[in-house]
Amino acid sequence: MQQIRGTSLLVKALQEEGVDTIFGYPGGLVTDIFDELYHQDDIKVVLPRHEQALVHEADGYARSTGKVGVCLVTGGPGAANMVTGIATAYYDSVPLVCLSGQVASSLIGDDAFQEADIVGITRNICKHGVIVNDRKNLGRVLKEAFYIARTGKPGPVLVDLPKNVMVELGSDEYPDKVNIRGYKPSTKVHIGQLKKAIDLLKTSQKPIFLIGGGVNIAGAQAELTKLVELTKIPVVTTMMGKGSIDTKHSYYLGNVGMHGSYAANMAITECDLLFSIGTRFSDRVTSKISEFARNAKIVHIDIDSAAISKNIKVDIPIVADAKEAITAMLNYVNEHETAEWLKQLETWQAAHPLTMQSNNGLTAKQVIDHINETCQDAIVVTDVGQHQIWTIQFLELNRNMQLLTSGGMGTMGYGFPAAIGAKLGNEDKTVICISGDGGMQMNIQELATAVAEELPVIVCLFNNSSLGMVRQVQTLFFEKNYSSICTRRRKSCPRRCSGTSEQCPPYSPDFVALAKAYGAEGIRVTTEGEIGAAFDQALKNTDGPTIIEFIIDKDDLVLPMVQGGKPLYEMILEY
Amino acid sequence: MEKRWLSLFVENDIGVLAKISGLFSGKAYNLESLTVGMTEDETVSRMTIRLISDDETFEQIKKQLNRCVEVIKVVDFTNSPIHMKELLFVKVRKCSKGDLDELFRIAEVFGVSIIDYDKESVLMECVQTESKNNALITLLSSDFQSIEVVRGGSVAIESISITER
Numbered sequence: 106m107q108q109i110r111g112t113s114l115l116v117k118a119l120q121e122e123g124v125d126t127i128f129g130y131p132g133g134l135v136t137d138i139f140d141e142l143y144h145q146d147d148i149k150v151v152l153p154r155h156e157q158a159l160v161h162e163a164d165g166y167a168r169s170t171g172k173v174g175v176c177l178v179t180g181g182p183g184a185a186n187m188v189t190g191i192a193t194a195y196y197d198s199v200p201l202v203c204l205s206g207q208v209a210s211s212l213i214g215d216d217a218f219q220e221a222d223i224v225g226i227t228r229n230i231c232k233h234g235v236i237v238n239d240r241k242n243l244g245r246v247l248k249e250a251f252y253i254a255r256t257g258k259p260g261p262v263l264v265d266l267p268k269n270v271m272v273e274l275g276s277d278e279y280p281d282k283v284n285i286r287g288y289k290p291s292t293k294v295h296i297g298q299l300k301k302a303i304d305l306l307k308t309s310q311k312p313i314f315l316i317g318g319g320v321n322i323a324g325a326q327a328e329l330t331k332l333v334e335l336t337k338i339p340v341v342t343t344m345m346g347k348g349s350i351d352t353k354h355s356y357y358l359g360n361v362g363m364h365g366s367y368a369a370n371m372a373i374t375e376c377d378l379l380f381s382i383g384t385r386f387s388d389r390v391t392s393k394i395s396e397f398a399r400n401a402k403i404v405h406i407d408i409d410s411a412a413i414s415k416n417i418k419v420d421i422p423i424v425a426d427a428k429e430a431i432t433a434m435l436n437y438v439n440e441h442e443t444a445e446w447l448k449q450l451e452t453w454q455a456a457h458p459l460t461m462q463s464n465n466g467l468t469a470k471q472v473i474d475h476i477n478e479t480c481q482d483a484i485v486v487t488d489v490g491q492h493q494i495w496t497i498q499f500l501e502l503n504r505n506m507q508l509l510t511s512g513g514m515g516t517m518g519y520g521f522p523a524a525i526g527a528k529l530g531n532e533d534k535t536v537i538c539i540s541g542d543g544g545m546q547m548n549i550q551e552l553a554t555a556v557a558e559e560l561p562v563i564v565c566l567f568n569n570s571s572l573g574m575v576r577q578v579q580t581l582f583f584e585k586n587y588s589s590i591c592t593r594r595r596k597s598c599p600r601r602c603s604g605t606s607e608q609c610p611p612y613s614p615d616f617v618a619l620a621k622a623y624g625a626e627g628i629r630v631t632t633e634g635e636i637g638a639a640f641d642q643a644l645k646n647t648d649g650p651t652i653i654e655f656i657i658d659k660d661d662l663v664l665p666m667v668q669g670g671k672p673l674y675e676m677i678l679e680y
Numbered sequence: 681m682e683k684r685w686l687s688l689f690v691e692n693d694i695g696v697l698a699k700i701s702g703l704f705s706g707k708a709y710n711l712e713s714l715t716v717g718m719t720e721d722e723t724v725s726r727m728t729i730r731l732i733s734d735d736e737t738f739e740q741i742k743k744q745l746n747r748c749v750e751v752i753k754v755v756d757f758t759n760s761p762i763h764m765k766e767l768l769f770v771k772v773r774k775c776s777k778g779d780l781d782e783l784f785r786i787a788e789v790f791g792v793s794i795i796d797y798d799k800e801s802v803l804m805e806c807v808q809t810e811s812k813n814n815a816l817i818t819l820l821s822s823d824f825q826s827i828e829v830v831r832g833g834s835v836a837i838e839s840i841s842i843t844e845r
Contacts, residue, residue, distance in 0.1 A: 228699055229706040233749045253749060287691060287752045411743035414736065589766075 106278060111271035112141035113244050114279065115204075118247040119148055121279050124175050126529055128163045130156050130181020134206030134219060137271050151529060154550040156183050157524035160190020161548070164199050165523030168509050169484050170530040171324070173254050176203040181219025185226065189516060191261045192230040196513025197345065198322060200259035202250045203231075209269040210238060224265050232260030237267065240275040252283045257290030258409040259322065262374060292408065294425035302380070302404040302421045303437050309378035309402075311446045314337045315361065317390075318345025319383020319408060325428035326350065326504060329382075332431050336441045339450055341369040343384050345512045348502035358450060359459065362390040363667050364494045367457035368450055370665070370673040375449075379403045383427040385412040387513070388669075396672030406430045457665070457678055459498050465658040467633055469495040469567050472655055473620050475636050476537060476565075477501045483535040484509065484527045488520030488544030491573035494663045496539050514648075518547025521564060524550055528560045535563070535644070542568040542592055542616075551622035557649040563643045564652045568610055569659040577662050581677065616654045627653040667675070683712070684738050685757035685764070687836060688727040691750040692718055699748060700727065700771055709733065713833030724752065728764075728836045729750040730810075757836055768813040773826040775800050782823070790816055810834050830832035 109117075116137060119127065126149045131139045142150050153159040163174030174194075178184055184205040194201050208217040223354045224234040234251045237246050250262045255384055306312055320329055326349050333340055333356050340350055341361040350357050359366035361373050373379065375517075379401040384390065391397040394417055405419040406427065413422040423430060461470035476485065482505040487493040489511055502508055511519040511528060524538035543653035545566050555562055570593040579587055587602065594602070595610045618625030626646050630640045630653060665676035690696045697716055704711040716727040733741060738758075741830060745754050757764075772783055783802045787794045790812070796803035806813055813831065820827050 224695060225698065228695075228702050234695075236694075285749060288749045410748070411740065411747050415740055 106276060108274040109277045110137075110141070111266070111273055111275065112137050112239055114243055114275070114277060115142050115247065115266075115271070116145055116148070118244065118251075118279050119175065122173070122251045124148055124173070126151060126166065127175040127177055128153060128159045128166075128526070129177035129474040130179070130183060132181075132183050132206060132219070134180040134183075134208060134268050135266075137178065137268065138177065138204075138206070138266070142229075149529075151554070153522065153525075153554045155548060156186030157189050157200055157518065158551045159523035159672055160187050160201070160203065160553070161193065161516075161519050161552075162529070162551075163201055164190065164519075165486060165526030166530040167194075167199050167201060167526075168197075168523070169507060169527040172530070173200045173202055173251055174526070176201060178203075178205050179219065180208060180223070180265075181221045183219075184221050187223075188227060189518075191227050191263065193511050193514045193516040193519060194261040195230045195232070197318065197511065198259050199261065200254040201261040202247075202254050202631050203263045205263065205265050206654065207236060207265045207267040210267045211269070213267070223329065224263060227263050230261075231263050234263040234265070236265035237270050237466035238496055240273040241271065244276065244279050244391035246282045249283055253285070253288060257288075257292075277399050291323040291424075292426035292429050294406075294430045294449055296433065298421060298423045299430065299433055300437060300445065302405045302406075302423060303434065305378060305402055305404060305421060306338075306380060306419065306438070306441065308337070309441075311376045312378040312380060312441065312443070313372050313376040313450075314338055314340040315343070315373070315379055315381040316340055316346040316349045317343045317382065317384025317386060320346060320349040320427045320431075321383075322385065323427035323429075325431050328428060328431040328435065328549060330354070332408070332434060335435065336438050337443050337447075338380070338441055339443070340374065341365070341372060343387070343390050343512075344497050344510065346384060347497060348506070348508050351503040352501045353503070358454070360497055362673070363392060363669075364498065364663055364665065365667075365673070366452040366454075366459050366498070367665055367676060367678065370667070370676060371453045371552075372450055373398050374672070374674040376401045377497070383408075384405045385647060387408070388416075388418040391417060391673070392667050393670060393672040396674070446523065446671055460664075461495070461499075461661070462679065463658060463661045466656055467631060467655060468661060469655070469657060470499050471633050472497040472565055472636055473539075473568075475640060479640065480535060480537070481505055483507075483537055484524075484531060486510070486524040486527055486536065486538045488538070488540035489515045489517045489574075490541040490544060491569075491577060491661070491663050492539050492541045492567045494574075498663075517544040520544055521562075522548050522551050522554075524562045525555050525558070526562070529558065529560050536560075538562055538564045540564060540566050541572065541573060542566060543572045543614075545616075552620065552625050552650060557622040559648050560650060561647045562650045563640070564650060566616055566652050566654045567657050568612065568654050569657045569661065570609070571659045573659065573661075574663070576659065577666075580660075580662070581666065581680065582668065616652055620650075620652040625649050627654065628652070629654045629656065631656045681732055681734050683732060683758075685762070685834075685836060686727075686729045686731070686742070686745070687755040687757050688729065688745060688751055689719070689753040689755075690716075690725050690727060691752065692723050692725040693750060696725070696750045699750060700729075700745070702844040703744055703748070704731070707744065709737065715833040715835050717835075728834055730834060740776065757838075762836045763839055764809060765807050766813055766834040767832040768804075768808075768811045768816070769830040770804045770806070770817065770820060771801060771805045771828040772804075772820060772824050773801045773828070775802060775824070786816075786819070792816065792824050
């Protein structure tokens with residue numbers, strides 16, 4: 106056993122954990138760690154241009170590879186900048202290990218330069234947070250951090266590293282095993298409960314599967330598809346569950362919730378058995394709880410016992426990993442007689458299919474349709490807003506097409522950095538980022554990162570000169586009082602604007618020119634006919650990112666929409 | 681909405697108390713009192729928590745606590761036979777001679793100790809159940825003008841043979 110510095114043990118830990126990429130932004134409190142990283146070649150260190158983007162990049166990397174994303178920042182402002190990224194990961198159960206520099210132990214509590222109690226600040230948005238106060242604990246803490254991040258319901262873990270601990274000599278041992286007495290995740294499914302749930306299934310007339318992100322995280326897409334085909338029971342998904350079954354599958358009804366399809370929301374409302382797997386019944390999915398699945402018995406399978414019976418009353422709770430549960434179910438289920446129910450669902454689908462309501466030429470749907478027609482194997486990452494929901498509604502997903510989106514936190518600025526992380530983790534896949542003009546500007550500086558890393562990410566930037574989703578809410582519920590949603594507005598504009606495009610000042614920035622200023626490519630598209638050529642040009646650019654700016658109409662709406670507090674069956678279907 | 685009692689076994693580390701109380705404040709659970717101290721194992725601390733909630737929220741609170749990595753075990757004391765006591769100090773000032781006599785009588789009747797006094801003030805030390813402490817405080821507040829109350833919150837442990845609350 107040798108005596109080595111804390112920094113060396115850290116690098117050893119990363120290697121033992123199979124980490125090949127970390128996202129790091131240096132600073133005074135982590136210079137020793139970066140010095141150690143400089144001397145090794147196994148771990149790629151990516152330099153973003155803002156710590157918030159740093160965490161989103163690690164997040165996109167983790168979601169698209171299934172590995173733990175690793176972040177390294179300095180203390181104080183560096184750590185504080187991680188907060189939004191950590192909250193985003195926490196709410197979507199993404200495994201991250203976030204390492205932050207901290208002032209020397211002797212200075213903690215003295216309001217030292219760049220001192221921040223980041224463990225305290227992130228306490229309620231982390232699965233676990235810990236400061237390494239003693240060099241002896243470093244190996245164990247890091248081992249536990251990775252274990253906690255990736256097991257059970259995954260999530261971000263924060264490890265705070267005081268400067269003195271990192272240069273102190275100590276043991277070179279990295280533990281083999283983990284033993285945390287307060288954390289023993291079990292994924293085994295209780296067969297008795299499962300059988301009870303299946304019995305309930307057998308006696309139902311109008312059953313439905315509600316599938317959430319848990320099935321995607323567990324990698325249980327194939328098992329789910331088998332289950333649906335065996336039982337002939339229709340499926341609806343939450344935003345995070347989309348892609349768990351091929352969206353073209355005949356038993357797939359679409360997304361449920363605030364912007365869910367008519368058929369999916371009606372199916373939930375009228376079903377007599379709601380069999381849900383891997384969802385936590387967020388308010389976006391349930392809307393008015395007392396009216397949610399009002400006639401149904403509810404089975405809830407989730408890996409997190411705290412998610413069960415939290416928001417809604419459950420008849421049969423089952424704590425289990427989605428893949429283990431579904432695999433076990435396959436042994437006990439049979440084909441179910443659902444012909445009449447399926448006919449009813451078809452009627453609903455025909456009554457109000459998902460459409461894009463638009464006055465003018467170029468729409469987001471046309472672009473998404475183009476992606477559906479031309480991409481066979483890609484990762485699509487969205488930012489947050491109207492474009493996100495249109496993508497959820499219209500993007501076709503299957504085992505070769507993956508969707509990454511910030512569902513739980515709805516973080517603007519997530520899309521582009523997450524796409525960068527996804528591309529770094531999946532060199533051979535096409536990565537497309539779909540973003541709005543608002544969200545794109547929150548982490549626009551990452552164009553530099555994408556250019557530096559030579560990443561051919563394609564950004565579909567829907568520019569409607571607005572913060573579209575809020576504008577839509579103002580259109581529908583606030584008498585068109587467009588308060589602070591115009592991204593084209595200048596000081597010279599009237600205080601309250603009726604918004605006719607002829608009078609509007611030019612949009613700032615010119616995204617095409619901005620892309621070129623960063624050394625990326627930029628293309629502007631204003632008509633449907635130009636979409637194909639723009640994508641062809643973007644795909645030819647294999648050395649760096651391309652922004653395709655699509656100018657779309659600010660009055661385009663996302664429909665259906667359920668107003669907050671209203672039951673799912675009261676959807677606004679047209680405007 | 682009812683009173684509930686929990687006993688938590690937690691890691692004896694910095695920040696664990698902050699984490700537990702942060703959980704209550706962050707999720708707006710109604711925490712009434714919390715005490716914590718080391719156990720016979722110096723790596724383990726034990727908390728006694730009193731809270732008010734309905735049944736569903738209580739189940740949720742127990743699950744959320746169990747999820748914390750630092751929480752080793754959650755024990756629901758609400759319906760268990762336990763011994764539970766709270767430390768209460770009451771100082772009564774501006775007493776007349778008659779007041780002092782009465783306070784000594786009260787202490788004798790209620791089985792609490794007077795541990796400090798001077799010509800005008802009396803300090804009572806009461807180790808008894810929370811409800812007995814409540815009753816004593818109510819009595820003293822109605823009869824005496826100037827009182828000072830310091831309460832520690834209840835500490836509980838499972839009974840061996842008898843039940844008391």
